[in-house]
Amino acid sequence: RIVYVNGDYLPEEDAKVSVFDRGFLFADGVYEVTSVLGGKLIDFDGHAKRLARSLGELDLAAPVTTDELLAIHRNLVERNDVTDGMVYLQVTRGAAPDRDFAFPDPDEVRSSLILFTQSKPGLADSPAAKTGIRVISIEDIRWGRRDIKTVQLLYPSMGKMMAKKAGKDDAWMVEDGMVTEGTSNNAYIVKDGVIVTRNLGTEILHGITRAAVLRFAREAQMRVEERPFTIEEAKDADEAFITSASAFVTPVVEIDGTPVGSGTPGPVAERLREIYLEESR
Ligand code: PDD
DSSP: OEEEETTEEEEGGGOOOOTTBHHHHHOOEEEEEEEEETTEESSHHHHHHHHHHHHHHTTOOOSSOHHHHHHHHHHHHHHTTOSSEEEEEEEEOOBOSSOOSSOOOTTTSOOEEEEEEEEOTTGGGOHHHHHOEEEEEEEOOSOSOTTSOBSOOHHHHHHHHHHHHTTOSEEEEEETTEEEEETTBEEEEEETTEEEEOOSSTTSOOOHHHHHHHHHHHHTTOEEEESOOBHHHHHTSSEEEEEETTTEEEEEEEETTEEOTTSSOOHHHHHHHHHHHHHHO
């Protein structure tokens, strides 16, 4: 695989980052995941905009322009022959000469940019889309700026492991009795035809797939409510689903052992998945 590191395209085994990189030492960095379907990048502009926002919120300098970023994405997809899969991008504050909590002077230490691809043949017809996934609920103990897409992913990883240990697929996180989001996706329920998902704020990541799916839902005259909901409300819903760049729209058929609705993927999730895939390809 060819990867991108700070201006160079290199075989993965030759790519290097410093042991002093602040991404590595302080999780001082942000990332984006953009899906590739049929060789085409899905929603690149949305991901580029969110990246700019994440960088701004952390006073991190953009290492390249958006046009350059697009060229790098395209280059990697082509060089690695990615038909279906994803491009991972990470910007960190770079390698300061000493381990110091204070940010280094941006004129002296340049931010670092790396990208790589991952091929996932048949990404759009994953088995989970047909069967739906089963989730557990866990307490959301992440930091309070989940709207910034930082590389601090330890708790979401632990959540995923808690789900796996319980024989399930993923975890929905709950704060003050209200569902925030999945470990790496946004969470939705459907009740009496109304799609409900948490409103935007610092409590959740502003999903790029979320924005697209809500737009398509409204265009299709479906009713949408952006507000917090409880796990009890979710268990009692007609349907539940998640969205993310890698899962697109994936039905949730069970929460904490309780089947949601019929316990099989629901029509709203299936329709939104179809619309999303058709419109974004
Ligand atoms: N995760 N919420 C969280 C906590 C996420 O990590 C993600 C994305 C989303 C969905 O955002 P989007 O629709 O822009 O992908 C919501 C990516 C896919 C990941 O970490 O792999």
